[in-house]
Amino acid sequence: MEGLKNTLEYLLTPSAPIFIVGALIVLLVPILVHFFVVRTTPYTTLPTILLVGPSGAGKTSLLTLVERGDKTVPTHTSQTPQPVELTVSAGGAVQSFRETAKEDAPGMHKKFLLMDTPGHGKLRKFAMDRVNTQDSLKGIMFVLDAAALDENLPATGSYLYDVLLALQKRMGAGKTSRGPSSIHVLIAANKSDLFTALPVSLVKSNLEAELGRIRKSKSKGLLDSGVGADDVGNEESDNWLGTYGAEKFSFSQMREFDLEVDIVGGSVLEGKVDKWWKWISARV
Ligand SMILES: Nc1nc2c(ncn2[C@@H]2O[C@H](COP(=O)(O)OP(=O)(O)OP(=O)(O)O)[C@@H](O)[C@H]2O)c(=O)[nH]1
Numbered sequence: 402m403e404g405l406k407n408t409l410e411y412l413l414t415p416s417a418p419i420f421i422v423g424a425l426i427v428l429l430v431p432i433l434v435h436f437f438v439v440r441t442t443p444y445t446t447l448p449t450i451l452l453v454g455p456s457g458a459g460k461t462s463l464l465t466l467v468e469r470g471d472k473t474v475p476t477h478t479s480q481t482p483q484p485v486e487l488t489v490s491a492g493g494a495v496q497s498f499r500e501t502a503k504e505d506a507p508g509m510h511k512k513f514l515l516m517d518t519p520g521h522g523k524l525r526k527f528a529m530d531r532v533n534t535q536d537s538l539k540g541i542m543f544v545l546d547a548a549a550l551d552e553n554l555p556a557t558g559s560y561l562y563d564v565l566l567a568l569q570k571r572m573g574a575g576k577t578s579r580g581p582s583s584i585h586v587l588i589a590a591n592k593s594d595l596f597t598a599l600p601v602s603l604v605k606s607n608l609e610a611e612l613g614r615i616r617k618s619k620s621k622g623l624l625d626s627g628v629g630a631d632d633v634g635n636e637e638s639d640n641w642l643g644t645y646g647a648e649k650f651s652f653s654q655m656r657e658f659d660l661e662v663d664i665v666g667g668s669v670l671e672g673k674v675d676k677w678w679k680w681i682s683a684r685v
């Protein structure tokens with residue numbers, strides 16, 4: 402009892418050691434909490450551009466190009482998502498964070514994350530999880546190989562369909578609760594350097610036709626059976642990509658859901674990626 406009283410008296414009497422310990426606690430606790438929060442929630446605050454698309458399209462090559470300025474680094478099929486911290490300057494140039502730090506004054510550029518994901522069919526949940534829920538998601542780059550689209554059309558189309566439908570559902574949910582204001586999608590038709598590469602207009606029409614086909618086959622033929630759109634259950638219209646009941650699919654139908662879809666050609670190999678950077682700089 403006596404000991405407790407003495408301790409309390411010591412703690413409550415103003416003295417130099419007590420002030421110093423108190424000041425240290427007041428100063429250090431917020432700093433420690435800051436580092437704890439930053440460490441436990443990595444990369445959720447920076448605006449994020451997600452790289453998705455089928456295997457072999459050139460996602461990792463694009464990341465390597467901007468990160469190291471090297472077009473010839475060999476890549477492997479990716480197995481895990483890989484974020485890279487980049488900056489975009491006022492002029493729209495995208496560069497790695499390290500280079501920016503050397504040349505530009507701080508404040509002249511914005512930081513963002515470019516997130517590479519594996520394109521292999523079994524590893525797409527990494528990408529889809531982020532498409533579905535990531536708060537800091539500002540845009541999605543769907544990279545495809547324009548030179549091999551003919552062979553890859555079914556696989557590429559079904560991945561794109563999944564991404565767009567997930568986004569559409571996400572935006573639809575945003576109308577009732579707190580959701581993203583708008584998410585832009587860039588279809589990057591890569592490998593334009595190859596002579597077999599399809600021009601952007603053909604990439605677009607092929608994809609639209611393929612998405613229309615997938616949409617039709619998933620609708621279980623209800624629309625064809627003469628049942629009016631009003632009689633069909635909610636689930637049916639919720640799983641319909643684009644304008645409900647429309648005969649043909651076009652990317653412009655995604656505007657109904659505040660989703661803007663652009664298609665731009667380019668080539669990582671030749672460093673023709675300026676238009677893609679421009680698109681990114683408008684997003685972050
Ligand atoms: N000709 C040509 N080849 C390219 C271009 N971009 C990438 N490639 C090649 O395409 C191959 C696949 O590129 P990656 O970047 O590994 O493909 P990815 O999209 O990351 O594939 P996953 O990791 O499996 O999802 C590599 O051999 C690249 O060198 C391009 O613009 N032109």
Ligand SMILES: [Mg+2]
Pocket residue numbers: 460461462476477478479517518519520
């Ligand atoms: Mg890869």
